[in-house]
Amino acid sequence: MQNSDDGTHWKRTTRLMLVHLFIWFFFGYVIHMFVNVLNQFTIPVLKFPLGFYMAAQGSLIVFVVMLFVFAWQQDRIDRDHGVAEDD
Amino acid sequence: MATQTASERADFMRSLGRMYGLYTGGFLGFIVLLAVLEQVGVPNRVLGYFFVFFTLAVYGVIGIAMRTAQVSEYYVAGRRVPAFYNGMATGADWMSAASFVGMAGSLFLLGYDGLAWVLGWTGGFVLVSILVGPYLRKFGAYTVPDFMAFRYGGNFARFLAVIVLVCCSFTYVTAQIFGTGIIAARFLGMQFEIAVFAGLVGILLCAMLGGMRAVTWTQIAQYIVLIVAYLVPIVILSTKKYGIPVPELTYGQAIQEIAAREQEMLRTGLAVLCTPADCGPTTLKPHLQPFMNYTPLNFFGIIFCMMVGTASLPHILMRYFTTPSVREARVSVGWSLLFIFLLYFSAPAYAAFSKLEVYTNIIGRDITQLRPWLFTWGELGLIKVCGKDAINLDAAIAACKAIANHPGVLRFQDFNINTDVIVLSTPEIAGLPYVISGLVAAGGLAAALSTADGLLLAIANALSHDVYYNMIQPLRAARQWLVGAIIAVVVAALILWLGAVPGPFGVEWRWWSLLGLGGLVAVVTPLMAKAGEVERRLIMARALLLLVAVCSAALASTRPSDILAMVGWAFSLAMAGNFPAIVLGIWWKRATTSGAIWGMIAGWGICLFYLVTTRYFPQMGITHFGMTSLLNPETGKPLVDIAKVMADPQWMNQWPALASNPLANRVGWFDLNNINCGLLGMPLGFLVMIVVSLLSKEPPKEMQALVDEIRKPRGRTVLEEKA
Numbered sequence: 100m101q102n103s104d105d106g107t108h109w110k111r112t113t114r115l116m117l118v119h120l121f122i123w124f125f126f127g128y129v130i131h132m133f134v135n136v137l138n139q140f141t142i143p144v145l146k147f148p149l150g151f152y153m154a155a156q157g158s159l160i161v162f163v164v165m166l167f168v169f170a171w172q173q174d175r176i177d178r179d180h181g182v183a184e185d186d
Numbered sequence: 187m188a189t190q191t192a193s194e195r196a197d198f199m200r201s202l203g204r205m206y207g208l209y210t211g212g213f214l215g216f217i218v219l220l221a222v223l224e225q226v227g228v229p230n231r232v233l234g235y236f237f238v239f240f241t242l243a244v245y246g247v248i249g250i251a252m253r254t255a256q257v258s259e260y261y262v263a264g265r266r267v268p269a270f271y272n273g274m275a276t277g278a279d280w281m282s283a284a285s286f287v288g289m290a291g292s293l294f295l296l297g298y299d300g301l302a303w304v305l306g307w308t309g310g311f312v313l314v315s316i317l318v319g320p321y322l323r324k325f326g327a328y329t330v331p332d333f334m335a336f337r338y339g340g341n342f343a344r345f346l347a348v349i350v351l352v353c354c355s356f357t358y359v360t361a362q363i364f365g366t367g368i369i370a371a372r373f374l375g376m377q378f379e380i381a382v383f384a385g386l387v388g389i390l391l392c393a394m395l396g397g398m399r400a401v402t403w404t405q406i407a408q409y410i411v412l413i414v415a416y417l418v419p420i421v422i423l424s425t426k427k428y429g430i431p432v433p434e435l436t437y438g439q440a441i442q443e444i445a446a447r448e449q450e451m452l453r454t455g456l457a458v459l460c461t462p463a464d465c466g467p468t469t470l471k472p473h474l475q476p477f478m479n480y481t482p483l484n485f486f487g488i489i490f491c492m493m494v495g496t497a498s499l500p501h502i503l504m505r506y507f508t509t510p511s512v513r514e515a516r517v518s519v520g521w522s523l524l525f526i527f528l529l530y531f532s533a534p535a536y537a538a539f540s541k542l543e544v545y546t547n548i549i550g551r552d553i554t555q556l557r558p559w560l561f562t563w564g565e566l567g568l569i570k571v572c573g574k575d576a577i578n579l580d581a582a583i584a585a586c587k588a589i590a591n592h593p594g595v596l597r598f599q600d601f602n603i604n605t606d607v608i609v610l611s612t613p614e615i616a617g618l619p620y621v622i623s624g625l626v627a628a629g630g631l632a633a634a635l636s637t638a639d640g641l642l643l644a645i646a647n648a649l650s651h652d653v654y655y656n657m658i659q660p661l662r663a664a665r666q667w668l669v670g671a672i673i674a675v676v677v678a679a680l681i682l683w684l685g686a687v688p689g690p691f692g693v694e695w696r697w698w699s700l701l702g703l704g705g706l707v708a709v710v711t712p713l714m715a716k717a718g719e720v721e722r723r724l725i726m727a728r729a730l731l732l733l734v735a736v737c738s739a740a741l742a743s744t745r746p747s748d749i750l751a752m753v754g755w756a757f758s759l760a761m762a763g764n765f766p767a768i769v770l771g772i773w774w775k776r777a778t779t780s781g782a783i784w785g786m787i788a789g790w791g792i793c794l795f796y797l798v799t800t801r802y803f804p805q806m807g808i809t810h811f812g813m814t815s816l817l818n819p820e821t822g823k824p825l826v827d828i829a830k831v832m833a834d835p836q837w838m839n840q841w842p843a844l845a846s847n848p849l850a851n852r853v854g855w856f857d858l859n860n861i862n863c864g865l866l867g868m869p870l871g872f873l874v875m876i877v878v879s880l881l882s883k884e885p886p887k888e889m890q891a892l893v894d895e896i897r898k899p900r901g902r903t904v905l906e907e908k909a
Contacts, residue, residue: 145435152438159527184900
């Protein structure tokens with residue numbers, strides 16, 4: 100266990116925040132800027148155009164998964180630095 | 187609670203599981219029972235009453251059983267709501283009448299562009315979790331203004347935060363009570379004004395007695411009702427049509443069929459395509475084609491404002507104050523979004539199925555062959571055929587005959603459906619039994635009530651905890667009376683001004699409200715005199731809750747027209763006022779009091795200014811502030827001919843502009859829709875806050891140490907440490 104006051108806990112937390120913000124920005128905005136390109140592909144069997152699907156379901160699924168992964172990652176950082184709550 | 191042991195928590199989870207499992211089973215059994223009753227010939231109206239009153243009674247019973255006289259129970263449900271259940275409660279808190287009733291309708295109307303709302307109302311939870319929620323939980327506030335007051339030393343920041351909170355929550359709650367009124371009027375045949383009143387009683391039963399504690403456990407029950415009600419009709423529809431009970435997978439097929447049918451309609455002259463040369467309101471905009479209703483700027487603007495607004499809305503943030511730990515607060519955000527996702531990823535399926543139905547079975551049909559369900563909605567003015575309300579078959583035929591060269595079959599431009607009808611009418615369109623319609627009504631009601639509960643609680647908590655307890659009570663007695671009197675006069679004046687609308691039993695709302703206010707003062711004053719300090723606080727909280735609720739019901743009775751826009755405004759206002767101050771307060775130790783105050787004033791001010799000017803004083807926006815007409819996304823031409831409208835004194839001299847004014851909501855800067863005013867406010871707020879902070883003196887060492895404390899989950903909340 101490291102000393103919790105040397106600032107590394109917050110540095111790691113900040114880095115995690117930036118990584119997740121980047122993923123959020125990519126799936127919230129960037130990917131939908133290319134909707135017309137993506138719509139040229141169709142998902143087999145389900146028949147959704149890909150661009151439409153990403154806005155209607157794809158990005159949403161990414162957000163949900165992201166939140167659980169984030170909760171787990173942040174908890175691990177807290178535990179590594181001894182600032183997590185007792186179970 | 188911190189003192190809870192692991193085994194106690196496990197027991198608590200198990201008993202909660204048992205209780206809500208039993209409740210869900212009971213609810214499903216109740217649906218089956220009503221289905222049987224329908225088969226033996228019980229009339230539809232009676233089934234509707236059963237649905238609405240049974241569910242209302244359950245919420246009321248939970249509310250009464252959970253009543254409380256403890257401050258921490260009243261404000262934060264004792265901080266022991268497990269992550270999973272808090273997720274469900276947040277889901278119900280979040281999904282309002284706009285989501286349940288309006289979302290699928292907007293997707294029907296806007297096609298791909300409507301997905302901006304779906305994305306915006308889900309992605310924001312990522313920001314809640316990584317930037318804001320868990321840190322506010324560690325701080326240990328009762329309300330969002332609590333945090334502002336603490337971090338930005340003093341009551342001025344608290345006061346600004348209260349104003350932001352009341353403004354955005356009040357706009358939002360009015361839309362909910364309005365939605366309650368529509369549903370009750372349609373399914374119970376009540377008079378609209380009385381229906382609004384009945385909805386209000388349902389809301390108050392829960393929130394008044396038990397505060398956050400009662401609202402939490404009621405919202406979980408409401409979530410179960412609303413999600414069952416939303417999914418059942420389309421699951422049946424999907425099974426009927428494609429043989430697979432997962433509409434979210436099968437509607438891709440429906441979308442392809444819509445696209446094919448659109449081409450066919452264009453070929454046979456049943457519709458005219460929207461093109462860059464001409465794109466009027468009656469032209470067909472293909473379902474899959476992006477950016478025909480919103481320009482890319484406004485499309486991404488809506489996504490951004492709704493997302494950041496999510497992370498700034500006090501009634502959502504305060505839900506994460508109720509978890510037992512910071513860790514659970516984070517997990518809880520995940521559960522919240524999962525439960526919300528269940529509804530949001532089904533909404534496009536609703537839109538696709540009903541659009542396909544309308545395109546294949548209504549458009550292109552001989553006018554004399556229209557199906558009868560149309561007319562029940564036409565009577566309410568929600569479906570128009572050939573430009574007139576479709577009251578009955580004869581009226582529809584007559585309306586179309588009046589149009590020159592009408593071919594006798596219904597064309598795309600002849601049919602107009604109010605977006606709120608889509609979800610509520612899907613069971614009828616699909617020919618499902620009435621019990622399903624009743625179920626959908628109960629679900630819509632649950633969505634509206636649960637959100638209204640959360641919002642009213644947020645407002646009342648801010649007024650009682652922040653304004654009364656933290657700002658007025660510490661004053662000397664004489665000052666208290668003065669402040670109290672000023673507030674009473676302002677409230678009474680507002681009621682007199684706003685309440686000139688018809689209320690129940692033919693009496694205007696302002697007289698109902700004044701009667702209520704007088705009664706309230708008469709009851710509360712002697713109680714307050716006797717009560718101890720803690721009791722006083724809770725009496726005040728309840729009295730204010732009642733007052734706010736009645737005011738918003740009165741405003742809802744004026745039938746403000748567009749629910750989606752009102753909700754959008756609430757998000758933008760919250761985002762411009764709260765987001766910079768909260769986020770920098772946690773993530774930047776250098777943020778100072780004066781920085782936050784000026785940032786809030788500038789950001790929120792510009793947002794409010796843009797909103798009010800474009801909506802109510804567009805003429806002034808044009809003459810004094812260089813605003814121009816918004817553009818049509820497809821043709822790039824102005825939506826209104828400003829010179830022509832400005833020449834007409836009828837519109838020019840209308841202060842404030844009514845919704846029917848051609849300029850209202852159609853002017854602005856940079857072609858920016860006023861729903862997106864947060865896009866102006868938030869960046870300005872950040873900029874001003876950072877600049878002023880850097881110019882002012884660094885916050886004291888103790889404050890910086892406390893910010894460090896907020897960043898570490900371990901230990902007691904910061905407020906407990908200080909106390």
